[in-house]
Amino acid sequence: MVVKVYGADYACPKRVIVCLIEKEIEYETVFVDGFKGEHKQPEYLKLQPFGLLPVIQDGDYTLYESRAILRYYAEKYKNQGTDLLGKTIEERGLVEQWLEVEAQNFNPPIFSLVMNILVSPIMGTPSDPKVIEECEEKLGKVLDIYEDRLSKTKYLAGEFFSLADLSHLPFTHYLVGSMGKAYMVRDRKHVSAWWDDISSRPSWKKVVQIHPFPL
């Protein structure tokens, strides 16, 4: 069964796509024009009532929330492709911890930076310099903690690449690229080496090549 992924142009769906590639799962994409608000239309809301991207359809199984989809496929195909959950329940616990850190600590400031720096000019909505300054400071503090962690372990959850690292790819790609904030990664030696490592994986290079970012 080929997995359908809605909205492949955007960052959160790319989190799912890079996971599917790592897990060697066949997929196809369904275009959703977020800039025209297609994700807020009744047809889409039947699939995802909150009007957010992505959604997947796998036969008659529908699932949304990118990190839930990651967990579903990482577990369902545990023994196919890259293992992204760790070998033991304790390792998986640490994967879950750092995946939550990404969702709760890293994502809020970087999402806000993306909205204010990249999305606002396109949508013609005002961007807020004070919010940008505050979020940059918050993100810097989070990355200081990552720097400390990554001075002790090669990846966030330990010595193995996992969902916790993978989940950082789409938004960090913006940070070091079109947002012009590469210094936040490059000024931190271990974060910088980690970024070079995870962003040079064939799976991510493929995502960037065949599903280029719109921003």
Next chain:
Amino acid sequence: MVVKVYGADYACPKRVIVCLIEKEIEYETVFVDGFKGEHKQPEYLKLQPFGLLPVIQDGDYTLYESRAILRYYAEKYKNQGTDLLGKTIEERGLVEQWLEVEAQNFNPPIFSLVMNILVSPIMGTPSDPKVIEECEEKLGKVLDIYEDRLSKTKYLAGEFFSLADLSHLPFTHYLVGSMGKAYMVRDRKHVSAWWDDISSRPSWKKVVQIHPFPL
């Protein structure tokens, strides 16, 4: 091994405690005075570098982020106490989806309401009426989607109580209680019945009784 839970007085640690009770796991609590900023002191930051509650210690295994801890114990003791993950990988996928909805859609506005309505007066910091109004509106829209979902299934992930429901207990307890916003639950028939069901579980009644909320 008795699990040590840091900061049992606060909402996020209570998410962990109610899970431990459902899973019949012995625990003890370590007092952390959040109002005095003990969670920002060097000793605590060694356990949780972001300065957030809770942390658990289980022998020499340390874990933070409440929802990661829930997943760890629900999986480790899958066959002990209440099953909180569903019977199949597809059911677990839906548990993960609704647990993410709680974290990403429900929690941000309700957390902000708690900070502005309950915490600000105690800390002597200003509360923002505009933020309260906006968050109440956002939370109302989320609860409208819950109402629709709960008109079709008894619990969020399906016909079984799971981590997805459990994770809502501490902050919804504030909403219907000391925050004075019970109408947000009571005006929605299916959300109201769901709340009565999950909040009357012996596990939650025990949490409220032996670890009373400070607010």
